[in-house]
Amino acid sequence: MTDAAPKIRIRGLRKAFGSKIVLDGIDLDVMQGTSMVIIGGSGSGKSVLLRCILGLIAPDAGSIEIDGVDVVALSSRRREAVIETIGMLFQNAALFDSLSVWENVAFGLLATGRRHGKRLSRAEARAHAGRMLEQVGLDPSVGALYPSELSGGMQKRVGLARAVAGQPDILFFDEPTTGLDPIMGAVIDGLIVDCVRRLGSTAIAITHDMASAQRIGDQAAMLYQGKLIWQGAASSLLDSGNPVVDQFTHGRREGPISMELRR
Template sequence: MTEPAPLPKIRIRGLRKAFGAKQVLDGIDLDVPQGTSFVVIGGSGSGKSVLLRCILGLITPDEGIIEIDGVDVLRAPQREREERLEEIGMLFQNGALFDSLSVWENVAFALLAPTASPRLSRAQARVRANDVLAQVGLDASVGDLYPSELSGGMQKRVGLARAIADRPEILFFDEPTTGLDPIMGAVIDGLIVDCVKRMGSTAIAITHDMASAQRIGDQAAMLYRGKLVWQGPASSLMHSGNPMVDQFTHGRREGPITMELRR
């Protein structure tokens, strides 16, 4: 007897979202298996960020299904929806650290929230923050600094530490290497891969950086004008055989992808 296929960690069907006359997502179907590191590529305006925000519950789609562990978070009761969304940790493109909080307080922000379960004391949260900072290669003394005292690479590390502090089952990465030099970008990618593997989390990253996409991704997909035009192994991104993917990954001016320029 054939065993049923394992339930995807995230399952998306028929996802659509428009802003006025502009159709940003146009019928997205996507499965992200448990424990997979999934990369979504595409140009500016292709719908990558909107897709991420729909899954996070920050934007309500017009149509479709978004399931996490088999629960449709768009239609589930509020408490069940919140429980699923609490499984998610997020590394924002610009770090999104709170300037008025010290580094360790930023890292431990979710652990100290009134809704945290279990909620830790400040002393316990500081110990946890120190441990997570060490996991991203930062000394505990960095915890006493403020975000304005950190370099861009250090801010990214702190953002990653905050994302993994409460050991989420799902991790989202929004352009994790933007603004970093190639070496620091590779360092951040290595930390992401290490954290995902150590925790067994399912990860989704959106990026323009093809080197980063191949380093952190198991699977990849490309969006173009709100549609999923290709999906396959991240290792095939540079030789996918798909004309749109090949044009995008190699940065060619000529090809099926056209730039809409305002005159």
């Protein structure tokens, strides 16, 4: 038993767009140093949940606590300070085409001109970007290239290097293996696990890839019809005992989700 407070604690989170309810009373705890994977079909609200935590979307109701502080209730300036402690790997890497690879990796550092509160020169930022590239299996010389010169797998690695460059307390991963072949997907997952463990970060990933979910997740949860209908160990995703989760994770045509779609 432990009395440790969750790193991220969500209670009663609701969000609707017009008459469409996307999040309908979400309760979720993510403990310090663990990786939570959120699964669910397209349009189930996974990305909306991440955007609410990031403050990009304002929820209609509920609380989102990070280290015990409800970020929903914070002023914009104070919320931005909390969000700066979060690293994000976007679905398609989302690199800036006009910037070199090293400038993409060091983008946050260049924007603030600081690292750990200390002023950072452009040369120091480039050297730090080189070290981050090495941590994701790329030679620092790649920093001189531009995103258009990289393969999809290399772009993902650069996106991961950028996500961890500020040594964040929290990491978010949005469909980290989308567009990758199974081998490169496994490579990216391995790098994610290594980076999360090295930093001791708390992580949330959203994915459709069940192999990826089991590789990178400690815990898992499924969003369906606006609610978290199941939570448990990521290793139990294929044997959850929940008929909706089982149909989704095994990709079966018949089941409760299919019946819902036919209505």
